[in-house]
Amino acid sequence: MAEILIRNTNERISGEEQVREFLESHEVLYEHWDVSKLSGELQENFILTDEQKAAVLQTFEPEIKDLAARRGYKIWDVITLSEATPNLDELLAKFEQIHTHTEDEIRAIVGGKGIFIIKGPEEIGYFNVELSPGDVISVPENIPHFFTLMENQKIVAVRLFIEENGWIAEPFEDPSFIKA
Template sequence: MAEIRIRNTNERIAGDDNVLEFLNKHEVVYEKWDVSKLAPELSENFTLTDEQKQAVLDTFDAEIKDLSARRGYRTWDVITLSEATPDLEAKLAKFEEIHTHTEDEIRAIVSGNGIFIIKSPEHGYFDVELEPGDVISVPENTPHFFTLVDNRKIVAVRLFVETDGWVAHPFADSSFQKA
């Protein structure tokens, strides 16, 4: 289950009901997928081939189709990030800048861990620490960014309404302080 840390108070929110209640108040969609159905050779594999990425998509085909029917997604892919990713630093630099999107940003964490940092009018910025099985959707036009945890490994399914894929719009915020 995801856990939340409110950055300006360092308050932590844990437990399924508490996390879900907090995220719902911020219009952040949060769901769970059963990652135990992932084949052993795909689980905790952070250097997936194109064929293995397709196998991940095939494994979660019903979940992807369900989300797409409910939320209008038209395309999806799998992203893998780890020390083996040739351009990891460049990708992280792009992801770790505060930005918005004209559509929601949804990720289903298949392996590894990551953190969405989301801006709230009420709380300032809060971290949503994600683990395998967590599915999160940051609302459109909400300032946020994504980063990895210390082990720097993640595999996630990304879904998009726009067929251009991931398009970010920088959001300047002098009030933001890195943790």
């Protein structure tokens, strides 16, 4: 279940309803999928073949098609990151740059853990959304953010896109941002 850490105050928000309420107040979509639907071979597997990625998409096809119908997504895929990912440190360094997009950035976490760091209004500042399997989040277009892995450095996520070329990150310079 997702948890939120407000960086300026170290306040933690937990519990599905409280997390959803906080995120919705910042126009961030939050939903939850039942990851127990995944077969045993796909649970806790962070090195997926193309066939296994297709099986993940097949497992969550109803949820994906529902999101696509509601929000206009045209394509989707599965991304996996772990210690077995070539150049993982370089990829994380690239991910950990504040940016925006011209479309929302959505992730459905089906394995492992990750964090979206999102810029809220001035009185809130940046907040971390710590995601676990089943958490689905969509950061609105033009909201400064970035995504990275948690300490276990393992994740399997479904990504959905409106643009058929995927999203393009626009760097966002913010001297007020302090890395945790």
